[in-house]
Amino acid sequence: MTKTMIIRHRLTYATGTATAHLINSFHTPQGVQQASFYFNFSATYVGVGMICPTVVSISMLAGSILSSGILLPYIESKKGVWYNSEYKESSMMGIYGYKVLISIAMMLGDGLFQLLLIPFKAMRNLRRKQQQLAAATNAFRSVDAIRRTVLSFDDRRRTHIFLKDNIPLSYAILGYTILAIISTIAIPHIYCQIKYQHIIVAYIFAPLLAFCNAYGTGITDLNLYNQYAKIVIMIFGFWITAAKGGVIGGLVICVIMTLIISTAGDFMQDLKTGYLTLTSPRSMxxxxxxxxxxxxxxxxxxxxxxxxxxxxxxxxxxxxxxxxVYRIIAVVGAGGFVELPKYSIAISIPIFFLAIATSAIREVAIHKNWRIQHYIPSVAAISVAFLIHPTTSIDMCIGSLILLAWNKVDAEDANLLASVVASGLICGEGIFAIPDSLMGIYNVTPPMCIRFLASDVNEKVDAFLAKQAH
Known part of the structure; x- marks a missing residue:
């Protein structure tokens, strides 16, 4: 995963990149003055949009339009026909079930394609290495460093250190296997609802979901492990059945897989930071x-x-x-997929294969260097848009537009300072989360509240205030 996502694909991992730029800025001449200067911004996703590739921001905006503007309004028009109109918007048995299943179908389709593509890319790179290794004299040579001759000295140095101190694959496999064996033996003794085969299947499929999540985190900076968790609860709850404790069993398996899936995304962020700051992966x-x-x-x-x-x-x-919420999902899962809203599975299956096809076309276009490659959206970014509010996509597009305009006006300053500004936007709001939490704990209310309302709601508020005045 580290070689594939950080070295070969060079995924952004915006949070990890922002952290690295903040760290690096304090170790460069005049870096401290620049990082203080840009530390008080609070628009996180504007900063993410300045770091992520433009195609990601545009893809998320397209996904928001597709979900909130076209698909979900149509599904909502079927309320009372496809699903019970009494369910809340956040219920998996209502419209939220469609959103989650469609998004997961797209994520799994794109992630599965990328996972299956690794062996083919590895074989191709191996052939290139055999052909070029004899002629290579660069001290920083590696498969990707040879292939990417346009890399700067800094990037080649980072690649060299990152690969030199990498964690051997055999260690990773051995450690994962030992932990899986311990869990398989211990957990069924703690929770009688779970059998050995449940743990074994969970540990077999967890790496696949972890790869999909880490890949999505790399291009969108959003760790969506909780969405995978919802599907895991339902699948294992249905397998165990309600009569045999499917609710508790589904929740326990969910915790096991969630730890694996979420850690993959978080650790890849940290490794991206380590890559940019010349930190040994073993130390990380x-x-x-x-x-x-x-x-x-x-x-x-x-x-x-x-x-x-x-x-x-x-x-x-x-x-x-x-x-x-998770308990309700577990109850639904233990009752079987029949509890899901009508046609949700039928809609998700073709979207899964469409995601694979789109990813394949995009990969071929990039490999053949077709012009259309810049206009093929990112499937993972589109899938994320189904689960977040459209304002997030708009904020990221604003960040991308700011960066494009900055490059038009002064490309040199944009290349030098864009990452610093984006880091300040992201880290500034993150720092404020601490006092915000403290205010919440001690029930401190702000002296002023600013809220934007729709025109009809605003008229009702005005009427209410006028009545209070009399």
Whole structure:
């Protein structure tokens, strides 16, 4: 995954890239002054749009138009016919079920194609390496460094260090296998609803989903492990069945696969940061292992504090609304796919194959250097747009437009400072999350609230305020 996504595909991983630029800026002449200057922005996705390729932002906007403007309004017009009109918008048995299944179908289609493409690219690169290795004298030579002769000295240096200190594949396979064996033996003794075959199947398919999620994170900067988790709950809940504890079993398997899937996306962000800052991947992995060990001690303590000190319902200080959502999904999954809204599976299947076809056409166009390659959208970016609010896509497009305009006006300054500005936009809002959380814990309300309303809602508010004045 590291060689494929960071070296070969050179995926953005906007958060990891932003972190790396922020770190690098403090270790370069006048870098400290530049990073302070750009640290107070708060439009995260504008910054992401400045880092991500323009095709990603445009693809997400196209996905938002397709979902919120065309497909979902049509499905909503079938309310009461295809699905029960009494279900809330966030219910998997309502319109949200269509959104999740369509998005996952597209993600899986694109991710599966990219995964199957790796062996073919590896064989092609191996042939090229055999042909060019004898003539190569560059000290930083590698498969991709030889192929990409236009790489700068810095990029070749990063590639050399990244590949030199990489984690051997045999270690990864051995470690994963040992952990899978331990889980297969231990977890069924803890949860009687789960059998050995459930754990084995989970560990077989988890790498596939982890690859899909890490690939999507690389191009959109969004870790959507929770969307995969919803499908995992339903599949294993249906397999175990409600009579044999499918609700609890589905949730437990969901936790196992979610940890694998989410960690893949997060760790690839960190490795991207390490790649750009000339940090050894082994050092990054060791830091992750230490952090995980500490988390195994701290997290249970925090859970104990929250569990014993706060209410556990929707009226408490920490209602944990997603706990209720996941439980509902588990109940639906244990009842079988018949609980899903009508035609949701039928719609998702052709979209899955359409995603594979689109990814294949895009790969061929890039390989053949066709002009159409710049106009073929990213399937993963489109799929993300089904799960987020359209404003996110608009913000990213604004960031891309700012970068395009900046390049038109002053390309040299844009190349030098665009990443710094984007890093400030992303990191600035991230830093503010700490005081924002503290204000929430201590129930501090802001002295002023600014809200944008639709015209009809605004008229109702004005009428209400006028009535209060009398």
């Amino acid at each position: 992995f060791l830091a992750q292992a230490i952090g995980t060990t500490i988390g195994c001690i701290i997290n249970p303590i925090l859970f104990w504090v929250f569990y014993h000190c706060y209410l556990h319902d929707s009226t408490g200080s920490y209602p944990a609304p997603f706990a209720r």
